[in-house]
Structures are given as C-alpha cells and as structure tokens.
Amino acid sequence: MKRQQQQRPLLLGDYEEVYELLATEKNRNEQELLRQVKHLQENFVGSGGKAFTYDEESASAYGIYYMPTNFQKWRSLFERVAIEEEWQWQQGTFIDVGMGPGTYTLAFLDSLDASFTGKVVALESSLFMQQMAQKCFHHFFPRETKGSSWYAHLREISEREVMTWPSPKILFFGNSITEMGTEAALKIESVIDPDFLCFIEPGTSDFFYRFALPLRSVLLQRGYHTLFPCTKIGGTACPFLRQQKQMTANRWCHQVCQTELPLPWQRLSQKLKIDRRYLPYQGHLYAKNAKKQMRDSTSLSSGRPLRFLEDQKGLTTFQLCSKEEILTVEVLKRGLSKSAEKRLKRLLVGDTILYSLDKIFTKGSMQISRINIHSINGEKLSDEN
Incomplete structure (x- = not known):
C-alpha cells in the first residue's frame, strides 16, 4: 500500500x-x-x-x-x-x-x-x-x-x-x-x-x-x-x-x-x-550565490571538533578547526548542569559549536585554548559554562 x-x-x-x-x-x-x-x-x-x-x-x-x-x-x-x-x-x-x-x-x-x-x-x-x-x-x-x-x-x-x-x-x-x-x-x-x-x-x-x-x-x-x-x-x-x-x-x-x-x-x-x-x-x-545565515550572536566563534584527545572527570580535550586554524581546546565540566554535561558527552566529530574563549595557556609544549561552549548544532546548552 x-x-x-x-x-x-x-x-x-x-x-x-x-x-x-x-x-x-x-x-x-x-x-x-x-x-x-x-x-x-x-x-x-x-x-x-x-x-x-x-x-x-x-x-x-x-x-x-x-x-x-x-x-x-x-x-x-x-x-x-x-x-x-x-x-x-x-x-x-x-x-x-x-x-x-x-x-x-x-x-x-x-x-x-x-x-x-x-x-x-x-x-x-x-x-x-x-x-x-x-x-x-x-x-x-x-x-x-x-x-x-x-x-x-x-x-x-x-x-x-x-x-x-x-x-x-x-x-x-x-x-x-x-x-x-x-x-x-x-x-x-x-x-x-x-x-x-x-x-x-x-x-x-x-x-x-x-x-x-x-x-x-x-x-x-x-x-x-x-x-x-x-x-x-x-x-x-x-x-x-x-x-x-x-x-x-x-x-x-x-x-x-x-x-x-x-x-x-x-x-x-x-x-x-x-x-x-x-x-x-x-x-x-x-x-555560488546563497549566504549562510548565522543565527547566533556574532560575538561567538564557531568551530568543529576534529579529534577527541582526552575525556576526564573534570574536563574534555579535543582538536578544533576554527578560524582557518587547528586548535587544541579544553572544556571544563565544573559548574555544568547534568543535562549540559550529558549533551557535551554526546558531542561528535564534525558537530558545529559556537563558543567563547576563556583563556590560552601552555601545557608542556602544547598551547591550549580553554573555551566555553554555548551551543551544539544550534542547540543551546541548558546553562552557560
């Protein structure tokens, strides 16, 4: 039928x-x-x-x-x-x-x-x-x-x-x-x-x-x-x-x-x-002619995870393609609600995130950017981290 x-x-x-x-x-x-x-x-x-x-x-x-x-x-x-x-x-x-x-x-x-x-x-x-x-x-x-x-x-x-x-x-x-x-x-x-x-x-x-x-x-x-x-x-x-x-x-x-x-x-x-x-x-x-509409705040940066490096109890670390460069970033889980932490755990390679930069520091020979994620694929986290 x-x-x-x-x-x-x-x-x-x-x-x-x-x-x-x-x-x-x-x-x-x-x-x-x-x-x-x-x-x-x-x-x-x-x-x-x-x-x-x-x-x-x-x-x-x-x-x-x-x-x-x-x-x-x-x-x-x-x-x-x-x-x-x-x-x-x-x-x-x-x-x-x-x-x-x-x-x-x-x-x-x-x-x-x-x-x-x-x-x-x-x-x-x-x-x-x-x-x-x-x-x-x-x-x-x-x-x-x-x-x-x-x-x-x-x-x-x-x-x-x-x-x-x-x-x-x-x-x-x-x-x-x-x-x-x-x-x-x-x-x-x-x-x-x-x-x-x-x-x-x-x-x-x-x-x-x-x-x-x-x-x-x-x-x-x-x-x-x-x-x-x-x-x-x-x-x-x-x-x-x-x-x-x-x-x-x-x-x-x-x-x-x-x-x-x-x-x-x-x-x-x-x-x-x-x-x-x-x-x-x-x-x-x-x-050729269409423009991508950015629906979120223009003050936020966008990026896509390339590879996850480490997931610990208090933070997760991954490589991020953003602003035509590859960054190593970390996100602190402290202060996140349970629902926001669960959403962060479901983050996949290739997802679209909007984020703000917290600080940049060096760990050993690696430069780390600590970021706050505001949304994933257009879905806002339940609270700001």
Missing part, C-alpha cells in the same frame, strides 16, 4: 516494508542477502576509485542494507547546516549523480516535508539501480503529475537539457565521487553549472586528501563558497592544506553520524560483524 502524499515519504523503522519492496526472490534467503552485502563491502564501499557493476541481487541488497544509514547521514549533515528557506530548494532541480536505489534522494525529499514541487534528475548507468529507485519513489513519494514526470533517469546530460530544469539546481554526489574520481565529477559540474553542490562520501583520510581537498580547491576557483564544513564564509586557507606535511592518517576533516538502527538492521550488521553505530562520513556543501 502506498503512503498518502501528505505524509513524510519515508518513515524509518519499518524493515519489513523496505524488505518487501526491494528484496528479489533470491535475496529473500537471508544467507544470500548477507553474502551480497559482504560482497558490496569488499568490492565497493570505501574502495577509493574502483568501479562496481551491479546486478539485480546486489542492487537489491544495497537498497535494503544501506537505506537507513544513507538516510541518517543526510539528516546528520543537515542538522549541522540548516536548509535555508530563501534557498528555495523545494522548487528546484535535485540532480543525484550515481543515484543507486534513490536512498539519498528520498532523504532530500523527506527533509522538505513533502513541500517539494520541483524536479529530480538521476544520473545512473545501472538499469537495476534505476528499477529499485523507481520502486522507492512510487511507494514512498507518490505524486500526481501532469505532462512530464517529476523525476527522470538519464545516462548522460546535455547543456540544452539542463537549461530546461527549474532553478535552483542542486548537484549531489552520494558515495559516487570515490568511484568516478574528481575529474569526472568536475566535468559534470561544468555542464550543469549548479547553484549548489553537495556530497556525502566515505569518511576516510584517503578520500579527504585524494578527493575532497582537490575538489574543494577547484570549486573555490570556479566561484563557489563553502557553506559546510568550513566555518568561515569564503575562506580559502584550509589549515589542512597549510599543514599537510605534518598531517597523519589520524588527522583529517570529517563528520560522524550516530545511527539509530531498528533491530532487524542491527541483527544483519551483527551477523556481518559490521559496527554501524557510529559512521564516519564527509559531507560538503558549496554555493
């Missing part, structure tokens, strides 16, 4: 619904489904540039297993950078490169609360992935249309066709840059000339240094500015570029998504011996 149009297009938690929709006859055998997911893990996920050819079973397995986590990665990213009303995404064109079974597109549609009146364009070469995506769209996001469909699957695009798409154009890559490479991604960008470019890719140091940094540099040269993850609008001096010679595999810019997986998906992961409770990813958002 299809969902009513006024409902949110995808309500996570109903494993049976997703399974019944996407499972092939062969994948209804759990051992076969597990075998397919394991094959995906070994040959594609985090492979860093290897092409993968999907058949019906592997496309089905991808949709079943990765739908909830891809959905939650999207939510995780856009909890950290709010979609502004003035961007008018609900009436634009969402171009999903390497769409697969449509998991990220469904998350995009869900984030707009069924107010989407624009167009979805899928660049997807796999016929089996196209079929899975069509099943998802018809089931989770039914829409009455007159004339041309609200979504289209394409193998390639032309500039003439792009000109007919409604604006703004949002170009999205979901785990596809790691497969196609930055050169191919930039060729697509040059044809579409989007208003926004967004990607959610593997949260590895390899992707950051091989793909994300080179892509970021070219996009800034082409007139984009960074809405996320950089904390300074128009800033070009990424500290990782300045300090690349001193960087190690333990230091790179990424985010972490804490997942809430329903029991059937947890059970599959346990059988596969895959821990999906905390998922690293790299989410970037660029724009």
Whole structure:
C-alpha cells in the first residue's frame, strides 16, 4: 500500500516494508542477502576509485542494507547546516549523480516535508539501480503529475537539457565521487553549472586528501563558497592544506553520524560483524550565490571538533578547526548542569559549536585554548559554562 502524499515519504523503522519492496526472490534467503552485502563491502564501499557493476541481487541488497544509514547521514549533515528557506530548494532541480536505489534522494525529499514541487534528475548507468529507485519513489513519494514526470533517469546530460530544469539546481554526489574520481565529477559540474553542490562520501583520510581537498580547491576557483564544513564564509586557507606535511592518517576533516538502527538492521550488521553505530562520513556543501545565515550572536566563534584527545572527570580535550586554524581546546565540566554535561558527552566529530574563549595557556609544549561552549548544532546548552 502506498503512503498518502501528505505524509513524510519515508518513515524509518519499518524493515519489513523496505524488505518487501526491494528484496528479489533470491535475496529473500537471508544467507544470500548477507553474502551480497559482504560482497558490496569488499568490492565497493570505501574502495577509493574502483568501479562496481551491479546486478539485480546486489542492487537489491544495497537498497535494503544501506537505506537507513544513507538516510541518517543526510539528516546528520543537515542538522549541522540548516536548509535555508530563501534557498528555495523545494522548487528546484535535485540532480543525484550515481543515484543507486534513490536512498539519498528520498532523504532530500523527506527533509522538505513533502513541500517539494520541483524536479529530480538521476544520473545512473545501472538499469537495476534505476528499477529499485523507481520502486522507492512510487511507494514512498507518490505524486500526481501532469505532462512530464517529476523525476527522470538519464545516462548522460546535455547543456540544452539542463537549461530546461527549474532553478535552483542542486548537484549531489552520494558515495559516487570515490568511484568516478574528481575529474569526472568536475566535468559534470561544468555542464550543469549548479547553484549548489553537495556530497556525502566515505569518511576516510584517503578520500579527504585524494578527493575532497582537490575538489574543494577547484570549486573555490570556479566561484563557489563553502557553506559546510568550513566555518568561515569564503575562506580559502584550509589549515589542512597549510599543514599537510605534518598531517597523519589520524588527522583529517570529517563528520560522524550516530545511527539509530531498528533491530532487524542491527541483527544483519551483527551477523556481518559490521559496527554501524557510529559512521564516519564527509559531507560538503558549496554555493555560488546563497549566504549562510548565522543565527547566533556574532560575538561567538564557531568551530568543529576534529579529534577527541582526552575525556576526564573534570574536563574534555579535543582538536578544533576554527578560524582557518587547528586548535587544541579544553572544556571544563565544573559548574555544568547534568543535562549540559550529558549533551557535551554526546558531542561528535564534525558537530558545529559556537563558543567563547576563556583563556590560552601552555601545557608542556602544547598551547591550549580553554573555551566555553554555548551551543551544539544550534542547540543551546541548558546553562552557560
């Protein structure tokens, strides 16, 4: 039974619904489904540039297993950078490169609360992935249309066709840059000339240094500015570029998504011996004209935790990217309410914090900045520390 149009297009938690929709006859055998997911893990996920050819079973397995986590990665990213009303995404064109079974597109549609009146364009070469995506769209996001469909699957695009798409154009890559490479991604960008470019890719140091940094540099040269993850609008001096010679595999810019997986998906992961409770990813958002709105006091500084160093009873210490430099900061827990301390404990790599500086001091050979955190991802702490 299809969902009513006024409902949110995808309500996570109903494993049976997703399974019944996407499972092939062969994948209804759990051992076969597990075998397919394991094959995906070994040959594609985090492979860093290897092409993968999907058949019906592997496309089905991808949709079943990765739908909830891809959905939650999207939510995780856009909890950290709010979609502004003035961007008018609900009436634009969402171009999903390497769409697969449509998991990220469904998350995009869900984030707009069924107010989407624009167009979805899928660049997807796999016929089996196209079929899975069509099943998802018809089931989770039914829409009455007159004339041309609200979504289209394409193998390639032309500039003439792009000109007919409604604006703004949002170009999205979901785990596809790691497969196609930055050169191919930039060729697509040059044809579409989007208003926004967004990607959610593997949260590895390899992707950051091989793909994300080179892509970021070219996009800034082409007139984009960074809405996320950089904390300074128009800033070009990424500290990782300045300090690349001193960087190690333990230091790179990424985010972490804490997942809430329903029991059937947890059970599959346990059988596969895959821990999906905390998922690293790299989410970037660029724009040509839109401006990021700072809703908090301009007297506060913003930053994102890069790596946690120490968590003691009285304080927590971590590396923070802020004002185009990497700081070592500490936060005192003394004086915090229990609720504020619990929220601080849930702080994740990649979260957006607004803070004020208390003092700077030296501990051994390390310079430490003691800070007071005022909000995390726009959520104010229950008391000021």
